[in-house]
């Protein structure tokens with residue numbers, strides 16, 4: 643196989659994985675990093691969520707835009723909500739916020 647063909651093959655596979663992480667990984671990250679406080683259902687009724695007075699996504703989806711939430715998830719808010727901008731790429735944060743908002747539907 644020529645070098646060019648290998649390069650094309652590798653590039654193509656990188657695209658597959660990039661498209662592949664989209665949904666599954668976002669959900670996995672949410673369950674791993676966010677659900678302790680926000681709950682798997684986004685309602686925030688976990689032990690930690692109740693203690694920190696996490697709001698229910700069904701309520702905040704109406705009062706906060708996707709952009710507002712991306713900003714909070716990236717930069718954090720108050721002393722309890724950490725910013726995740728250093729841990730995840732902008733596209734992942736957007737995916738997390740979209741996943742979180744989708745729990746209200």
Ligand code: HEC
Pocket residue numbers: 671672675676677678679680690694695696697698699702706711712714715719720722723724726738739742
């Ligand atoms: C240690 C608990 C904790 C964890 C873990 C956590 N959050 Fe939060 N989050 C909070 C609290 C508390 C607030 C409410 C802040 C406020 O409005 O004063 C909040 C608010 C938010 C908001 C603003 C809208 C709302 O519902 O109030 C978004 C969006 C958000 N979190 C996303 C995330 C994402 C995405 C993750 C995982 C990457 C995450 N959070 C992990 C505690 C947490």
